Amino acid sequence: MHQFFTNKKISEHLYIVQESYCDTSSLTLGLVIGEKYAALIDSGLGAVDGLRSYVEALTDKPILCLVTHGHPDHAGGDVQFDHIYMNALDEPELKWGLTKERRLGDLVDFSDNDQEVLDYAKEHCVDCSDFH
Numbered sequence: 001m002h003q004f005f006t007n008k009k010i011s012e013h014l015y016i017v018q019e020s021y022c023d024t025s026s027l028t029l030g031l032v033i034g035e036k037y038a039a040l041i042d043s044g045l046g047a048v049d050g051l052r053s054y055v056e057a058l059t060d061k062p063i064l065c066l067v068t069h070g071h072p073d074h075a076g077g078d079v080q081f082d083h084i085y086m087n088a089l090d091e092p093e094l095k096w097g098l099t100k101e102r103r104l105g106d107l108v109d110f111s112d113n114d115q116e117v118l119d120y121a122k123e124h125c126v127d128c129s130d131f132h
Helices: 051-056 088-097 100-110 115-124
Strands: 005-011 014-020 026-033 038-041 063-066 083-085
Touching: 005 051, 014 051, 051 063, 088 100, 100 115
Parallel strands: 038 063, 063 083
Antiparallel strands: 005 014, 014 026, 026 038
């Protein structure tokens, strides 16, 4: 099956994490490791689960999820984390953007309409229904 998450270590304290659903495009997340915490910059589309465990394998620090804005390809995996920070002005975006239907609809483009990926995501999409 497709490997959805990969990373590139930039330095001891910085990783670029890629969330990819096809060979031609990917979503870029940042992981900054500080003295007490690690900060994940954005959480991707959340069309498949597993981001949290993937990132936890890169650091032993507690993870803070910092969301740049409320679009589904930046905030879709938020609920996998215990501490999420986002500007309150972006909250209205979440109501429509984090629905399973919306994110799976976006995945058609992000996966280049790969039916195997789309079928897998239907079963493994991050459940954001209780997220506020």
